[in-house]
Amino acid sequence: GxxxxxxxxxxxxxxxxxxxxxxxxxxxxxxxxxxxxxxxxxxxxxxxxxxxxxxxxxxxxxxxxxxxxxxxxxxxxxxxxxxxxxxxxxxxxxxxxxxxxxxxxxxxYIKPDENSPEIRYLHSRRQHLGGYLPARSRGSSKLDIPGLDKFSKLLESTGDREISTTMAFVRILSTLIREKSIKDRIVPIVPDEARTFGMEGLFRQLGIFAREGQKYQPEDSDSLMYYREDIKGQVLQEGINEAGAMSSWIAASTSYSTNELAMIPFYIYYSMFGFQRIGDLAWAAGDMQARGFLVGGTAGRTTLAGEGLQHQDGHSHLHASMIPNCVSYDPTFAYELAVIIQDGLRRMYQEEENIFYYITVMNENYAHPEMPKGAEKGILKGLYLFNKSAKDDGKTPTVQLMGSGTILNECIQAAQILESEFGVAANIWSATSFNELRRDGLDVSRWNMLNPKSKPRTSYVEQCLQDHNGPVIAATDYMKIYADSIREYVPSRYVVLGTDGFGRSDDRMQLRTHFEVNQHYIVVAALYALVDDGSLDAETVKKAIKMFNIDIKKPIPDRL
Structure with missing residues (x-):
């Protein structure tokens, strides 16, 4: 005073x-x-x-x-x-x-009159500075998105040839940059190791953006796909800088509202170095209503062999589930990836939905089958019947095996063992997105609660499983809570296998044994569930444990 x-x-x-x-x-x-x-x-x-x-x-x-x-x-x-x-x-x-x-x-609250000197002054200064902030423009035009037929090669079987979903992603990207209507809108973003993802072909085709062009001779200048920088380059190679790369992605993914120019950014990175490192930026992207694709490479806890826990991601889909407008998928096959990306382009750049995508891809090579007829809807909803067992006759003990990413292949092998060694029918379900299944279930639960006198609606999970008897065994390369998120909507006994715990440096086979998500543990889990249901006796489970040489005294993986 x-x-x-x-x-x-x-x-x-x-x-x-x-x-x-x-x-x-x-x-x-x-x-x-x-x-x-x-x-x-x-x-x-x-x-x-x-x-x-x-x-x-x-x-x-x-x-x-x-x-x-x-x-x-x-x-x-x-x-x-x-x-x-x-x-x-x-x-x-x-x-x-x-x-x-x-x-x-x-x-x-006291506000001066609109014609007062103070208010007139404030308006005049803001106009002088170019308008009000924050401001969102609605002037961007819809893009001409190619149909699914443009990716026809990816919908076919690879035959004996084995490829990874990362390779399939690069093929999709290569297809998109040949489309005249959108090729100039594609923004590939890589923070590090583009060659790990098989993207070096883009160096020559599109060039790496450098504001002052190429100012040095790269070490690989004598190779066909050398590190070519160009003032007109389209690839953003950000170095080991995930925060910077994510910021570039945000700038491109919000360009439709800030510059009236819709861009299609694809930011691919080691999935462990995504949400875990730039979670705040991902949340901000959702808040800014970004549109684009985040692609988590070498995803899952067991797919990146020999690199240890610092690279092994078992929880990025949990992070993705926290952002309301982030649509996430963990596809297994090339055709699933093609369907998801094509529909994402349609939703974001034709329907102009304010969503963005998180898709995980792996570097594990295996054969990819042809897309089952009519599978598109289920792929996008998050679940479809990949293969119905010929033994499923209503009398034979039956289980439903549900998997995503590379662990779906373990389910496929487990189904073969169950049928050939134990006489159990095993239907195989591809769960492309537990997050989308959970959101559908939550929407249905809410509607039923608020409309108590109307006929109750049924979740998509219940619709899929209502005519299929037997326990459901879900296995993923992520923490158990990921697949467990749909438990409320599974109409029968539900058992979840996952990769809780730290990763470790080992090969894929050993990692899946360690985390208890390989074909043998899936078989044991299925047999035990049938024992609980009264369809088998406990001796069958004991036989399986002995057959697979499972060490019942080994440390619990989620405690390590």
Missing amino acids: GAYTREHFWNSPELKAMVAHMSDEDIDLMQRGGHDTDKVYAAYRSAIKHTGQPTVILAKTVKGLGMGGSGQGQNTSHQQKKMDIDSLRTFRERFKIPVSDAQLESLD
Whole structure:
């Protein structure tokens, strides 16, 4: 207050004499430099005109100015949530705010008239600066997206040739950059090791963007697909900088609303170095209604052999599930990937939905079958019947094996063992997205709760499984809670296998044995579920454990 300022600021005989004619109230109303708009303006104007050296402006201020006893001059003013009525009255008088005592009690919001000098000034300054922020433009045009037929090669069987889903992704990308209608809108983004993902062909085809072009001779300049930088390059090679690469992706994925130019960014990276490292940025992307594709490469806890726990991702789909407008998939086969990406392009760039995609791909090679007839809907919904057992006759003990990513292949092998060694029928389901299945179930549950007199709706999971008897065994390369998220909607006994625990440096076979998600553990889980259902006796499970040489005393993997 004024008395304190007189005592501690005007603290010499000469200074005290200068304010001797002023009351304590007058002194309290004197503006410090940092609170005086004229002084602040004059300081900035002087600084702008000053040349030849940096300029520093020192502004004297009082913390919580005007808050009275509730916070003026107190460190606690930063945490102050409200002011008492006396402090509010002091604040009103200090700043001459036109509110009555009654309005102080109700804390009415006071806004100057639209034609007042203050409001006119604010509007004029904002117009001078180019308009209001934040602002979202709706001027971008819909894109001409190729149909699924453009990816026909990926819908066919690879025969004896084994490829990874990462290779399939690169083929899809190569197809898209040949499409005249969208080729200039494609933005491939790689933070590191493009060759790991088989993307070096894009170096020659599109070039790597460099603002000043190629300024050095790359080490691989004598190879066909050398590291070619170009001022017109289209690939963003960000170096080992996931935050920077994600920021570039956000800029491209929101370009439709900021520049009225829809771009199609594909950011591919080691999946472990995605959400876990840039989770805040991914959440911000959702908040900004980004549109584009995040592609988690070498995904899953057991697919990247020999690199240890720092690379082995078993939880990125859990992170993805936290972002409301992130649509995530864990496909196994090339045709699933093609269907998902084509439909994502349609939804984001034709229907203009404000969503973005997270898709996991692997570097594990295996043969890919032809797409089953009519599978498209199930692929997009998150679940479809990949293969119905010939032994499923209503009398034979039957299980439903459900898998995603590379672990679906373990389910396929487990089904063969169950049928040939134990006489159990095993139907195989490809679960491309447990997250989408859960969201569908939550929507149905909510509708049923709010419409109690209407005929209850049925979740997509229940629709798929209602005519298929026997326990359901789900196995993924992710933590058990991922597949467990649909438990509420599974109409029969449900057993989940997953990769809880830290990763370790070993080959794929050993890792899947360690985490207990390989074909043998799937068989044992299926047999035990049938024992619980009364369809088999426990001796069958004991026989399987002995057949597969399973060490029942080995450490529990999710404790390591």
